[in-house]
Amino acid sequence: MRKLLNDPFEVVAEMVDGLEAAYGEQIEVTPSRRGIVSRGRAASRKIGIVTGGGSGHEPAFFGYVGPGFADGAALGNVFASPSATPIVEVAERVDRGEGVLFLYGNYGGDVMNFSMAAALLVDSGIRVLQHPVADDLASAPPDRASERRGVAGGALVLKVAGARADEGASLDEVHAAAAHANARTRTIGVGLGPCIVPAAGRPTFELPDGSMDVGMGVHGEAGMARREIGRADDVADELLDLLLGELEPGDGESAFVLVDTLGATPLMEGLVVVRRVTQRLRDAGVAVHRARAGEYITSLEMAGLSLTVMCLDDELRRLVDAPGRALLMPPLDEPW
Amino acid sequence: MRKLLNDPFEVVAEMVDGLEAAYGEQIEVTPSRRGIVSRGRAASRKIGIVTGGGSGHEPAFFGYVGPGFADGAALGNVFASPSATPIVEVAERVDRGEGVLFLYGNYGGDVMNFSMAAALLVDSGIRVLQHPVADDLASAPPDRASERRGVAGGALVLKVAGARADEGASLDEVHAAAAHANARTRTIGVGLGPCIVPAAGRPTFELPDGSMDVGMGVHGEAGMARREIGRADDVADELLDLLLGELEPGDGESAFVLVDTLGATPLMEGLVVVRRVTQRLRDAGVAVHRARAGEYITSLEMAGLSLTVMCLDDELRRLVDAPGRALLMPPLDEPW
Amino acid sequence: MVAAFARVLAATEAAQAELDALDALAGDGDHGMTMVLGWRAVVAALEAEPPASASDALHTAARAFADVGGTAGPLWGIALLYAGRVLRNADVDTTYAATAAGAAVAAMEEIGRATVGDRTVIDAMAAARDALAAASGHGTPLDEALRDAASAAAAGAEATATMEPRVGRAALNPERAYGRPDAGARAAAIFWIAVADAG
Amino acid sequence: MVAAFARVLAATEAAQAELDALDALAGDGDHGMTMVLGWRAVVAALEAEPPASASDALHTAARAFADVGGTAGPLWGIALLYAGRVLRNADVDTTYAATAAGAAVAAMEEIGRATVGDRTVIDAMAAARDALAAASGHGTPLDEALRDAASAAAAGAEATATMEPRVGRAALNPERAYGRPDAGARAAAIFWIAVADAG
Numbered sequence A, B: 001m002r003k004l005l006n007d008p009f010e011v012v013a014e015m016v017d018g019l020e021a022a023y024g025e026q027i028e029v030t031p032s033r034r035g036i037v038s039r040g041r042a043a044s045r046k047i048g049i050v051t052g053g054g055s056g057h058e059p060a061f062f063g064y065v066g067p068g069f070a071d072g073a074a075l076g077n078v079f080a081s082p083s084a085t086p087i088v089e090v091a092e093r094v095d096r097g098e099g100v101l102f103l104y105g106n107y108g109g110d111v112m113n114f115s116m117a118a119a120l121l122v123d124s125g126i127r128v129l130q131h132p133v134a135d136d137l138a139s140a141p142p143d144r145a146s147e148r149r150g151v152a153g154g155a156l157v158l159k160v161a162g163a164r165a166d167e168g169a170s171l172d173e174v175h176a177a178a179a180h181a182n183a184r185t186r187t188i189g190v191g192l193g194p195c196i197v198p199a200a201g202r203p204t205f206e207l208p209d210g211s212m213d214v215g216m217g218v219h220g221e222a223g224m225a226r227r228e229i230g231r232a233d234d235v236a237d238e239l240l241d242l243l244l245g246e247l248e249p250g251d252g253e254s255a256f257v258l259v260d261t262l263g264a265t266p267l268m269e270g271l272v273v274v275r276r277v278t279q280r281l282r283d284a285g286v287a288v289h290r291a292r293a294g295e296y297i298t299s300l301e302m303a304g305l306s307l308t309v310m311c312l313d314d315e316l317r318r319l320v321d322a323p324g325r326a327l328l329m330p331p332l333d334e335p336w
Numbered sequence C, D: 001m002v003a004a005f006a007r008v009l010a011a012t013e014a015a016q017a018e019l020d021a022l023d024a025l026a027g028d029g030d031h032g033m034t035m036v037l038g039w040r041a042v043v044a045a046l047e048a049e050p051p052a053s054a055s056d057a058l059h060t061a062a063r064a065f066a067d068v069g070g071t072a073g074p075l076w077g078i079a080l081l082y083a084g085r086v087l088r089n090a091d092v093d094t095t096y097a098a099t100a101a102g103a104a105v106a107a108m109e110e111i112g113r114a115t116v117g118d119r120t121v122i123d124a125m126a127a128a129r130d131a132l133a134a135a136s137g138h139g140t141p142l143d144e145a146l147r148d149a150a151s152a153a154a155a156g157a158e159a160t161a162t163m164e165p166r167v168g169r170a171a172l173n174p175e176r177a178y179g180r181p182d183a184g185a186r187a188a189a190i191f192w193i194a195v196a197d198a199g
């Protein structure tokens, strides 16, 4: 196992200690040591936004807190959803009396624990709305889209929700913005190599060297078909065609392209895919508003990447362009 | 091979196309397609700063351009130094009549090609000073420190030089600041797993699963000793003791801690090392000015990390804290 | 109420191996341990903050059990929470018990997006709810009503042996668990049997 | 001058396999290809921008050869560049040739941080420089002086066969190349032989 660890069962607690050593002035750690609360918030923001999920996806989810993004994040064990306790701790600290939005990936355990937390918060008089992000096109057919998993598109949905909240919007308005953003966002991934969960010490799934699994999820959930690895351009075309097939960009819409590398895959290969996808979009007459590549949500040292396209109407464009700074999410803005 | 490529010999050119698609408003690509010039520069900066090196280390080196950092970067093939041509192209575009500083990793090929470029620039009337960054403590003994390789410490040396340049300093003054920064910076790495050069298609070096090589370089250059992987805290102690042994932090000095993960190794393990190193420094009475973990210079999908410590006197502290924004280097500042 | 939870903990500890084995058939074999950790947290929380009422006790239990996380944590957490809200400091009689059980089942169904017949804990809980509702209709006293609920829950759990799992990990490899009851349903039966002290 | 570079290209193309084989002993076996690519770039650049003088030609050649990158690119690039600067539009006679060769060797030593005896291209180039310097002292006409330089360079290259490599890739596994000349030195010998048209 090529990993540098102490006791595998302590790795999340130790990671949080290290995060606090690096960013203690920017974030506060809650009593359970599994809640991260941002000390930087726009005064204009009335509601609280809480994200979270299993560890092992860094920079997601504590890296998603910051002005213009989430106000706090609840962490679970590696690839396990957080329990209600850190979610409640964070929500109680970020609520300003106008309610809290829960924004997290649509996984069974996460839905249950965030829902449990929401139920508990009723006793603290805190109103909660939830939006489980569902953007992984390969994880369920269009007619059961609400059952889809949440992957890299969640970063863009959070960007939209965060910007809307900083405009002073109400909980319902921000919830609606998140749903609208999710509706115009699709992601599909391709797995190239497994990762190793610390406690397990062996690969989470078997994928023979030289083969790929189109549609694979961020925990190595099986995709649509295992085949020999294709050329980068051919794979990029396959992913893009699947996304555009459902998204059908409208006239006034431009595209935000996000290529998320899953951990081991180098930025070089992410940029090669950005090259092809932006070329194809322009050829298809779809304006590219912005393209980014980087590690937005990883799966420890998994090899592979995902392609996300968000179709921007005027509102979404305004919100993705709003200023913001997340603790460790690769920047989505124009750097200068 | 778990890589998504087209023609392996075209990967650098395609990466540059993708970079231009993503950041065309921030950077300009030179005619040879191997030079990247930043469009964002502080008006106060009189001199030009040019960095560069082989590809495969992303975000180094084009990710290092930006206000407060480098004005341009020259790219070579994967793990091969850039030829003089892109270096000359970039230098001619960033010179403002006060000369240009070449700041790059101390590798034979890089020294030769940057020196060749410097010689050619004499004909364009452009004065050049060079500082090959040498921070890899394991690559040469103290008495031959100038022969040491340049690794993750180069990001901090560049930060210092960029800030000094933005103060309107002369070429000699910025060159001196870079040398001073390098003198107070040491790095040592530990290799955990090989990477795959696209053209070669097979691992660059053999490292049995479960063993580590303390002192390994960013191209997989052999380190000091191959042993069974230790506990994270024990390895962090070994690395820190080696650095402090040479650095000997003075009274007025505080430490900037940088843990660079080499590609596959997850941020989680980087933060576990940050935890231990900051604890040990505090126990030793050394103030920690800032600690950061992330992918500053990688080696494609190599597993491993390096620990860098820069001892900050008042000048260096002022300069590392100066504002700045690099295209793709994980931020070194306090986010809010 | 506190004594009841202590009985549940003891009974679940005794059945941990059985529950883990059942969960290992089509899941990850941790349901027994998870339920023990859950009831331990409940008993410890109740000893730390002695409840003033049955609804207080259930509220404390809810927060404590939820802390176990995973799937069982929120399922039992929200069930205890909604049951506690129904009681609202009332003295527990058969009618209140039936209403509380109904609220608990509805909460589980909502959070789990599952229902009777999906081969989950809900199948045993719903059986207990129906038994309590019938007892309430007949004016049966609480302890006897709880014994009815216990035997109904046990039967409900057994019935899951021949059901197709449609949610949770079991749904990923249904054939493996066929012929044996669902771990979650057995855990619920053990809960009701201990509450009714009909062990 | 342009005709000389054309001869050098042809001679190096003929010797590519030999140079690659020598480089493969302790390096990565690409020196022959690299030198061919270098001289091709030089010849192409000179055809594209016909030089007004010898120094112009060398300057154009320097930029073109440098573009090959790696190790050979900057080494020969800076040698051609500094040689061109010495000539500064003068007509090339033996003295100028000796001075230019001296500048070229000094440039290679500086950029490579190596010197005579380190088993590199410098060993052959320095031999040619010394032959030209001697010829300049004796007033030998240019074409004869160049023939002296060519044979000196050839001898210098052969002498590297028994030297210990101290720089470059060869230094990493010295034993492998012992007994065969250094690829870079042989390439320099081929250069001088072609320039002197003494092939």
Ligand SMILES: Nc1ncnc2c1ncn2[C@@H]1O[C@H](COP(=O)(O)OP(=O)(O)O)[C@@H](O)[C@H]1O
Pocket (backbone or CB within 6 Å): A108, C023, C027, C028, C029, C030, C031, C034, C070, C071, C072, C073, C075, C108, C111, C112, C113, C114, C119, C120, C121, C122, C167, C168, C169, C182, C183, C184, C185
């Ligand atoms: N979506 C669901 N709704 C209701 N009950 C469920 C659901 N998913 C799982 N369960 C119940 O939880 C039990 C498994 O619990 P446990 O093993 O603790 O969870 P996990 O699958 O996280 O390991 C199952 O036997 C089943 O009774």
Ligand SMILES: Nc1ncnc2c1ncn2[C@@H]1O[C@H](COP(=O)(O)OP(=O)(O)O)[C@@H](O)[C@H]1O
Pocket (backbone or CB within 6 Å): B108, D023, D027, D028, D029, D030, D031, D034, D070, D071, D072, D073, D075, D108, D111, D112, D113, D114, D119, D120, D121, D122, D167, D168, D169, D182, D183, D184, D185
């Ligand atoms: N530091 C140096 N100084 C002078 N000459 C050198 C140096 N390193 C290598 N050489 C010369 O370059 C030759 C190798 O060139 P080449 O194979 O093109 O470079 P690379 O090692 O990059 O493949 C060697 O045979 C030697 O003559």
Ligand SMILES: [Mg+2]
Pocket (backbone or CB within 6 Å): C023, C027, C028, C029, C030, C031
């Ligand atoms: Mg289980």
Ligand SMILES: [Mg+2]
Pocket (backbone or CB within 6 Å): C028, C030, C070
């Ligand atoms: Mg489990």
Ligand SMILES: [Mg+2]
Pocket (backbone or CB within 6 Å): D023, D027, D028, D029, D030, D031
């Ligand atoms: Mg070679």
Ligand SMILES: [Mg+2]
Pocket (backbone or CB within 6 Å): D028, D030, D070
């Ligand atoms: Mg080579």
